[in-house]
Amino acid sequence: MRDVLVTGIGSTAFGRHAGTPIEVLAVRAAAAALKDGGIASSEIGALYLGNFVSGLLNGKEVLAGIVADRLGLPNIPCTKVEGACASGGIAFRHAWLAVALGLCDSALVVGAETMTHASTAQATTALNCALDDEVDGKSGITFPGLFGLAWRAYAEKYGLSRSEVSAVVQKNKGSGVMNPLAQMGAVVSAEEIESSTLIADPLRLFDCCPMSDGAAAVVLTAQAHAANRSVRVLSSVQTRGPAAIGGHKDLTSFEATVLAAARAYEQAGITAAEVDVVELHDCFSIAEIIDSEDLGLVPRGQGARWALEGRTALAGDIAINPSGGLLAKGHPVGATGVGQIYELVLQLRGGHSNQVPNARIGMAHNLGGTGVACTVTLLEGVQ
Amino acid sequence: MERVALPLWRCRSCGKVHAHAAEVCAVCLSDDLEAFGAEGGGVLLTWTTIRRAPAKFIGQAPYQIGVIRLPQFEVLITGRLSGGEPRYLAPVVLTRIEQSAPVFEVGAID
Numbered sequence: 001m002r003d004v005l006v007t008g009i010g011s012t013a014f015g016r017h018a019g020t021p022i023e024v025l026a027v028r029a030a031a032a033a034l035k036d037g038g039i040a041s042s043e044i045g046a047l048y049l050g051n052f053v054s055g056l057l058n059g060k061e062v063l064a065g066i067v068a069d070r071l072g073l074p075n076i077p078c079t080k081v082e083g084a085c086a087s088g089g090i091a092f093r094h095a096w097l098a099v100a101l102g103l104c105d106s107a108l109v110v111g112a113e114t115m116t117h118a119s120t121a122q123a124t125t126a127l128n129c130a131l132d133d134e135v136d137g138k139s140g141i142t143f144p145g146l147f148g149l150a151w152r153a154y155a156e157k158y159g160l161s162r163s164e165v166s167a168v169v170q171k172n173k174g175s176g177v178m179n180p181l182a183q184m185g186a187v188v189s190a191e192e193i194e195s196s197t198l199i200a201d202p203l204r205l206f207d208c209c210p211m212s213d214g215a216a217a218v219v220l221t222a223q224a225h226a227a228n229r230s231v232r233v234l235s236s237v238q239t240r241g242p243a244a245i246g247g248h249k250d251l252t253s254f255e256a257t258v259l260a261a262a263r264a265y266e267q268a269g270i271t272a273a274e275v276d277v278v279e280l281h282d283c284f285s286i287a288e289i290i291d292s293e294d295l296g297l298v299p300r301g302q303g304a305r306w307a308l309e310g311r312t313a314l315a316g317d318i319a320i321n322p323s324g325g326l327l328a329k330g331h332p333v334g335a336t337g338v339g340q341i342y343e344l345v346l347q348l349r350g351g352h353s354n355q356v357p358n359a360r361i362g363m364a365h366n367l368g369g370t371g372v373a374c375t376v377t378l379l380e381g382v383q
Numbered sequence: 384m385e386r387v388a389l390p391l392w393r394c395r396s397c398g399k400v401h402a403h404a405a406e407v408c409a410v411c412l413s414d415d416l417e418a419f420g421a422e423g424g425g426v427l428l429t430w431t432t433i434r435r436a437p438a439k440f441i442g443q444a445p446y447q448i449g450v451i452r453l454p455q456f457e458v459l460i461t462g463r464l465s466g467g468e469p470r471y472l473a474p475v476v477l478t479r480i481e482q483s484a485p486v487f488e489v490g491a492i493d
Binding site: 120135140 | 448
């Protein structure tokens with residue numbers, strides 16, 4: 001395997017882009033990444049595009065080819081990948097594989113989604129395509145519902161107070177205030193969170209990430225061909241977990257995350273204690289608590305307490321989601337995993353608006369469906 | 384309280400019980416699976432109330448969904464809940480299958 005560097009990054013803001021077609025957002029992010037890296041379209045040897053429901057919500061498929069055409073890329077393989085909320089992370093992993101294995105010297109990764117034009121019922125129906133409909137979908141479960149189940153399972157096993165979960169929301173919404181790309185940064189009181197509308201008990205509106213439009217892109221280049229050598233990929237891992245809710249032992253942990261993290265640390269030759277900054281998949285407040293434990297960053301059963309004590313904040317033991325995470329930055333599904341890489345590269349270059357001091361190792365965690373697909377990426381800043 | 388049997392599938396080759404219909408046994412790949420009706424109740428592990436439903440269920444919201452463990456078969460089932468207030472490890476029985484989703488009734492506190 002060859003060493004691979006992240007040589008260019010680009011992103012649109014996450015939020016509402018009413019009337020802007022998905023391919024336009026994707027092209028904006030991709031062009032920004034090529035310009036950031038000083039890389040010509042002709043140098044790109046493969047394109048991987050992460051997207052979840054453009055067919056269903058926009059009636060648009062073959063997005064990889066459409067975006068490549070508009071960027072003037074060569075006649076290279078252009079592939080759209082789908083893994084529900086992990087689509088972006090999976091696109092990154094495949095581009096990394098192509099470069100690491102020597103199939104090409106530079107690859108472009110794009111993630112894109114538009115969702116805000118759909119009604120809540122349409123969007124909920126589209127997101128539900130990430131469930132096994134024959135097994136779980138027929139009950140009428142939703143993704144907020146899945147995490148409502150996880151919340152109560154976690155509370156029974158470890159104990160969990162509403163204020164501990166609210167601390168996650170307050171931290172991430174607060175971080176979003178400083179992130180120019182974030183959709184919903186805000187200073188929110190516990191009272192506002194705890195009196196917001198119930199969505200899937202005990203989850204309330206503020207516990208849920210918003211519907212978002214947006215696109216993000218990165219360029220990966222083999223070390224020997226890279227001019228900008230500031231950020232290196234230490235490891236990029238993809239795993240699967242149970243496709244059915246009942247396949248999980250107890251919903252207080254996602255097996256795919258645990259496995260992906262263990263393999264990522266092993267391949268990188270580092271431990272969890274060496275990670276300085278993390279962008280993890282906080283699609284719901286309770287998810288951040290579970291993910292932080294599954295990734296080995298926080299001891300099992302203590303994720304909630306660490307959040308309340310500020311130990312996962314920017315100035316804490318381990319900075320989790322300084323971008324604002326999905327809760328505040330937004331969750332344009334296919335773009336999310338690529339957006340996490342964008343945020344980490346800014347951190348490792350030392351230029352983030354919520355900079356973690358002296359950040360050297362960054363971790364991205366992208367989780368799809370009922371924990372059916374997961375990617376974990378470790379990046380190193382080379383100063 | 385009316386009870387119905389819960390449809391499960393057993394691999395005739397390795398004996399593994401599966402919670403849903405399958406082409407092949409995910410343990411041994413045998414295609415010799417038999418459907419059977421599981422008698423007896425289960426226990427409630429966790430639950431939620433769906434207040435924002437997908438389009439095809441929108442008229443039914445709010446409704447309760449739980450994860451039920453069937454101790455004798457070591458399987459977990461996602462199903463609708465009816466009856467009493469849900470609580471951890473409450474006994475539940477399957478009372479009907481509605482639009483192919485199992486509906487479990489939460490037993491009263493003894």
